[in-house]
Amino acid sequence: xxxDADVLRQVPLFGELTERQLKRLAAKFTSKxxxxxxxxxxxxxxxxVGFFVVAAGxxxxxxxxxxxxxxxxxxxxxxxxxxxxxxxxxxxxAESELQCLEIAVWDFRELVQSDxxxxxxxxxxxxxxxxxxxxxx
Numbered sequence: 001x002x003x004d005a006d007v008l009r010q011v012p013l014f015g016e017l018t019e020r021q022l023k024r025l026a027a028k029f030t031s032k033x034x035x036x037x038x039x040x041x042x043x044x045x046x047x048x049v050g051f052f053v054v055a056a057g058x059x060x061x062x063x064x065x066x067x068x069x070x071x072x073x074x075x076x077x078x079x080x081x082x083x084x085x086x087x088x089x090x091x092x093x094a095e096s097e098l099q100c101l102e103i104a105v106w107d108f109r110e111l112v113q114s115d116x117x118x119x120x121x122x123x124x125x126x127x128x129x130x131x132x133x134x135x136x137x
Contacts, residue, residue: 003029003101007053011076012129016121024115028107031055034094041078043091050105051082057098062091070095082108083126 005022008014008029014022034040040052043063053076061069061077068090071077077092085105112119 003031003053003103007055007074007101010074011053013079013122013125016125017118021115021118021121025103025111025118028111029053029101029103032100032102034098034100036094036096036098038094038098040092040094040098040100041081041088041090043089044087046081046085046087049102050108051078051103052076052092053101055099055101058095059092059098060095062093063089081105083122 003026005019005026008022008026009017014025017025034057040059054071054073056073059071060067061071071092077090080086081088082103082105112122
């Protein structure tokens with residue numbers, strides 16, 4: 001099952017993409033369900049396919065074993081791993097049955113490398129996020 005473009009439009013990283021671009025991106029996503037208690041990604045590991053959008057259910061986010069956040073429908077995680085292909089900075093565990101929309105790093109890279117306009121918009125989004133978080137410009 002591919003993601004719905006309307007769901008992806010709510011993700012800040014994808015907020016500037018056109019409808020056509022969102023539909024191309026949505027076609028690359030798949031759906032996966034995790035049972036309660038299952039880890040989706042693990043801290044300090046290259047686990048997980050890339051980027052995740054929570055479609056239904058609840059998950060906990062822990063860093064060094066301490067809970068730092070809860071995620072529910074519409075929340076997302078994995079932007080750093082998606083772009084930087086680095087180890088996970090947190091563990092995400094399904095607290096209830098969790099349905100996620102997922103895109104693999106290699107599928108995301110293929111789309112971005114094939115469309116310079118998408119790449120530019122994503123780069124702008126990342127810069128805006130950094131500036132909003134107080135990074136020096």
